[in-house]
Amino acid sequence: MKLKLLLFSAFFTIGSLFSQTIQSPSEFLGYEIGSRFTRHHKVVDYFTYVSETLSNVTLEKYGETNEHRPLYVSYISSQENIDNLENIRKNNLAQTGIIDGNSDNKKAIVWLSYNVHGNEASSTEAAMLTIYELVTNKKDWLKNTVVIMDPCINPDGRDRYVNWYNQVKSTPFDIGQDAKEHHEPWPGGRPNHYLFDLNRDWAWVTQIESQQRIKMYNKWMPHVHVDFHEQGINSPYYFAPAAEPFHEVITDWQRSFQTQIGKNHASYFDKEGWLYFTKESFDLLYPSYGDTYPIYMGAIGMTYEQAGHGRAGLGITTNEGEVLTLTSRATHHMTTGLSTVEISSKNAEKLNTEFKKFFDNNNSDYKSFVLKNDNDDKTNRLKNLLNTHEIKYEFANSGTIKGYNYGTQKEEKFTTSKGDLVIHTNQPKGTMVKVLFEPKAKLVDSLTYDITAWSLPYAYGFNAVASKTKVTTTTFTITKNITNSIDKNAYAYIAKWNSIEDAKFLATLLKENITPRFAEKPFSLEGNSYERGTLVILRNDNRFADFDSKLLAISNSNNRKIQPVSTGFVDAGLDFGSYSVKPINKQKVALLSGEGTSSLSFGEIWHFFEQELKYPLTVINSDYFSRTDFSSYDVIIIPNGRYSSVLDKSTLDKLTTFTRSGGTLITIGGALSSFADKKGFALKSKKSKEDTIKSNLTPYAELERKSVRNLITGAIFKSKVDASHPLAFGYNDEYFSLKLSGSTYDYLENGGNVAYFDKGTKNISGYAGSKAVKKVPESLLFGEEQKGRGSIIYMVDNPLFRSFWDNGKLFLANAVFLLNSDDLN
Structure with missing residues (x-):
């Protein structure tokens, strides 16, 4: 059986000779690709079948998800290359300086990653089409190219979406936008098991999928990496080149080859009359994406975005009256995937030459980053992250150096002690070191897709300095073996x-x-x-x-x-x-979930309790939250979200009774808006002197740029901390917070202002709109409002953001365990 969806173009015609050799995905599965969604185990079956049938394809299991679904990569190349695969890998790594050896690699290494967001499900269907086309009609490209394919990065999320869709879809599928099959319920299939966005986790590797994938990525260090995605149903296809801002470390070659790749894609899309766009929306700054992380590791990293997402199902009518089908979505992704392999094969020698150049890291402004080792646990957590990325670190001698002090934001002298952590930029992964540790990234455009500040010394809470001269180090090895002994006479x-x-x-x-x-x-x-x-x-x-x-x-x-x-x-x-x-009582903790709750914020807390604290909590859904007997719990956590229908007056009254009876209510981020300015609560929204109605005479072309003046898109601010309050135990008198919105609140008049921004506060790093930043000084960060025997904890900024803002986590632990513990139960 020929693939009907491929017959429209000679580019995708499959010769009868090849089709007799190996079954197409449709022949193997028993249905046309695009006529239904393929569950993960069936995708694995097809990739296993191809690898067992063809000797020039190998399949490697590299991990397993939280829900025990397997993770695989497939290697596709010529027989000669597959027979010499380990030498190709080592020769490529030798080009980076990671290992010694022959660095005369001539093969292009292209990595194609599919379905990092589970409900962007067309790309996994496209992965099966793509491997089939590569091993049949496009064998010539494989003579000098090794293609690595990960058919599904997020199988837990994908099967969550696919199983839901199969349960609710009409037969035949309904293309109307109002149909139930186009309205995915909370939390959706986008995130993984713990509801993390895996496309924001490449650098932070907080999730098991990311941890296992990064090990495999480090093993290969590809020259080209593509992350396949989907966007809204009314959008044309997006491919490289990306939009500004580009991080300053991105090379001219990485920029120019993105354009070459984009033009190659365009030639195929133009032939079919398919709409596409480039150089808009998707920038290259935040380091934890599937395009930027590879770029900072020397690759040509790219995001491809097809219309569809969780709304499209098997087919949906767009606002323009066109029917967007899963068949066409998979075809578009297959087209760009094959085009990427083609242009990479044609430029294999240049890819290797420029890849090797990337790892000359002698020209960084900062030569060394020094982090004060005054907390072994904190240091070990950062070392674990560096080890995961195979970034080298050393230890300082006692002495004095000069550099940019992260705490004071000034160039000044800094006293080092033996054992302080030192990370040099003059190492194979020095570019990534610069990106992760630099005090602030240069921002050439305020319109960005994600947060604009992430510097690890702030995120991990280190007293640190960035030095423009290389800091001398020692071979000193820290060995601190903790030994305990029983003393039965101990008081x-x-x-x-x-x-x-x-x-x-x-x-x-x-x-x-x-x-x-x-x-x-x-x-x-x-x-x-x-x-x-x-x-x-x-x-x-x-x-x-x-x-x-x-x-x-x-x-x-x-x-x-x-x-x-x-x-x-x-x-x-x-x-x-x-x-x-x-x-300290054995607290019984409840966590709100469901509609209204930010699934990501919920997931961060859920993951924190289960995977870090390893302490039980009870998840309560929002649709019956108001009917819950709150007296059964000691702590209730309300994640970031919008709760106008969940936290009505009756439920707020019940929560007030809960706190007055000794309970602790913890509210995070957007949840605070349900308590602010309400009778009976101390929290008040901060008003700006400019909050007055004015005529809007801004030209249409400038409206989007003007709107960002009211936004804070992930910027770092230094707060003052009352370290004598139990909520702040374990901290000193300052804390660097990652502010994610322009929402601000006044100091609590009747309560404890535990962490707050004082009169002179300015953003340390990252973009903060000119109007939004004016409201931050003299505003609350973390506060406690006591009510009867209990209290409400207000956390304006999320202390667990993506689980990478490591220094905020102890605040939440303090709120859970150290408040309202006056009497033994």
Whole structure:
């Protein structure tokens, strides 16, 4: 059977000789591609079939999702190249300097990634068409090209969408926009199991899919990488070249070859009369996309966008009256995929030459980034990220250097200590180092697709300096083995509190029914000093036979140091029997989900509890939230979202009763708008002096650019912190926050302003609109409004954003465990 959708163009004609050799996707599956959605296991079956049938195709499993679906890449090339695949890989890596060896590579390496967003489902269908065409009609391109195909980056999200669509679609499918099959329910198929956007996770690798994929990417370091996507149903096809802003590290070659690729695509689209656009909407700045991450690793990284998304189904009528079908969507993606391989094959030698040049990193403005190692847990978390990306780091000597101080935003002297972390830009992945660590990215255009600030020293909470001279380092190796021992005569055991690892330790104690306390005030005892938040685990609170051995096992498994002490009579501060040494209850936590909730914000919290704290929570859906018995819980978390219909007056009254009875209500981001300016709540929206109605005489052509003056699209601001408040235990007196919107609120008149922006606040890095930025000074960041025995926590900025803003996570842990813990349950 010939593929009907390929007959329209000679470019895609399949010769009878080839069709006798291997089955097409339609022949193998038993239905025409585009007539239904293919579930993930069937896609895997087809790629397995091709690799088992043809010796010039190999399939490699590289991982598994949270829902246990397999992740694969397929290698397609000539027989000669497949037989020599490992040498090609090593020769290519030698070009980067990552490994030593023969760097005389002549083969182009093209990586095609499909379906990172699960409900952008046409690309996986296109992947099957593309591999078939490559191994049949386009074999000549494979003589000097290795094609790596990942047919589905996000199979959990894809099957969530496909299974839903198959359940609700009409037969035949309904092309009307009002039909149920074109209105996907919350949370949609776009994200993965934990509702993370995997296309924003390339650099941060917080998700299991990303972690496994990056290992494979580092193994190959391709020359060209394509990320296939879908957009709104009324949009023409988008392909490279991308829009400004381009990050300054992007080379002239990377820019120019994008244009060559775009022109090659255009030649095929022009023949068919298909609409397309370039140089708009999709920029190359934020480093964690499937196009930018590869670019900063030396590749030609590109996003291709087909109309469709989760609305299109098998077919839908656009606003122009055209019927957009899955068949046509898959065909368009196949066309650009094949065109990419073609132009790469024709330029294989040039791709290798320019790829090798990219890794000369001697010309960076900053030669070294030095991060103060004053918190081993924090340092280890960053080292884990660097190890994942195979970025090298070293350790400083004691001394003084000069550079840009991240804390003061000034060029000044900086004292280093032996063991401080040093990351040089003069290394194979030095370009990525510059992008991830630079204090601020140069922004040539305010119209961007994503956040404009992400510098890791701010995100991880380091005191750091960027030096324009290379900092000398030592071979010093940090070895800090924590050893604990049982003291059955100990009055108590003491543990520090300043990291997420400490919070995980606490969560484990609570799950194992060990009751700890925390100190609200600093104290010293038996020659040691302890900060606010220090955990005090009293024998008197834990009178069971195996207390010591159980505590020892938990401490060792969590790599936490516990210090036994013989008395509760402190040398300075308040004794352990003081009211200020409060018990921590085994909190029962509820998390709101469903319509109105930001699925991404919900996913960040869900993932944080399950994968980092490893502490249970109960997920409550918004459609029955108002009928829930809130008294069953100690903590209720309302993620970022829009809740006008969920948080009505009756539900707000119930939540007020919950807090007055001792509960903690945590609100994040957009959720605050449901409480602001409402009777009975202290939160007030901040008004600008310019919030007056004026005639709008802005020319039409300038309206979009004018609108961004009211926006903050991911910019960093420095806040003041009341470190004496339990919400801020483990922090010092300042915190760098990633602000994601222009929403601002006044200081709480009746409550605790725990973190706030003072009068002189300015954005440190990233774009903030001229009008929006004026409202940030003298506004709230994190606050507590006490109500009866409980409280409401207002978190204006999201402390868990994409799980990469690592330094914010302890604020949420504090809110859950350290507030309203006055009495033992």
